[in-house]
Amino acid sequence: MSNRIAPKLLAEFIGTFSFVFIGAGAAAVVGGAGLSGITAVALAHGLAIMAFAFAYGSVSGGHMNPAVTVGVLAAGAMGVGEAIGYIVSQLIGGVAGALLLRTALGGAATGLGMPTLAHSLVLGTATVSVTPEAGFMIEAVLGFFLVTVVLSTAVAGRAGNLAPLAIGMTLTFNILMGGALTGAPFNPARALGPMVATGSFNDAWLYLTAPIVGAIVAALLHTGLARLTQEGMTSARSDRAAQTPAE
Numbered sequence: 001m002s003n004r005i006a007p008k009l010l011a012e013f014i015g016t017f018s019f020v021f022i023g024a025g026a027a028a029v030v031g032g033a034g035l036s037g038i039t040a041v042a043l044a045h046g047l048a049i050m051a052f053a054f055a056y057g058s059v060s061g062g063h064m065n066p067a068v069t070v071g072v073l074a075a076g077a078m079g080v081g082e083a084i085g086y087i088v089s090q091l092i093g094g095v096a097g098a099l100l101l102r103t104a105l106g107g108a109a110t111g112l113g114m115p116t117l118a119h120s121l122v123l124g125t126a127t128v129s130v131t132p133e134a135g136f137m138i139e140a141v142l143g144f145f146l147v148t149v150v151l152s153t154a155v156a157g158r159a160g161n162l163a164p165l166a167i168g169m170t171l172t173f174n175i176l177m178g179g180a181l182t183g184a185p186f187n188p189a190r191a192l193g194p195m196v197a198t199g200s201f202n203d204a205w206l207y208l209t210a211p212i213v214g215a216i217v218a219a220l221l222h223t224g225l226a227r228l229t230q231e232g233m234t235s236a237r238s239d240r241a242a243q244t245p246a247e
Helices: 006-029 034-060 066-074 080-105 132-155 160-182 188-198 204-243
Strands: 121-123 126-128
Touching: 006 034, 006 080, 006 188, 034 160, 066 080, 066 132, 066 188, 066 204, 080 188, 132 160, 132 204, 188 204
Parallel strands: none
Antiparallel strands: 121 126
16 A cells, blocks of 8 residues: 555545544434434534544545545546545444444444434324435435535635535535435445444445435536536637737
8 A cells, every 4th residue: 555545545434433433423322303303413423524524634635425435536536546445444434433333332322323214204294204215316315415515615626625614514404404314324434334333234225325326416517517617718718819809
């Protein structure tokens, strides 16, 4: 392993480990029932990702999510080999964080923050159960939102040093919307960690693949918009040059 990639992989491991320990820990201890519970869990995830994105953004970019890494790869902002290393480090970090959480809590919280699809959720006067198909759509859309913000701020550099704040806010409002419906991990490492720690892999295919699909769509749209913007700027410069009188 080169000296150049090693710090990045370590940063991704520590960041994802910490994110899962804090985020899943909040879901296990506080619980996600009711507005107050979901709000607490959303803030725990958002603040954790923001803090470690500030801490490790300059080292590895602060992905801490395989879906983000796939999105950055699909946008052409990193190489395949580096992306694979990131994803492996993130998955190991997520599992390690969940295993430490299981050790710390013991039998106090059996779920360990594992995401689940809502069953008989009361919404006003209606009762809703989220099907796997609907859950896939929700997780994909939430992953799309996150990767769109990452690409438009951290990768494109438009938000400067405030990119981690935008990313943390995105996690927060994503979980506020989707927490009661799917658990809203939209992060394969965040979902896989508690699954391994509890030995329960219900709907694992959904939680591992849906955010990746959303990330790829976000990357394609990001690349397309960047190309259109560049073409528009080039066309505008050409028009100005054509209107400039010759001397």
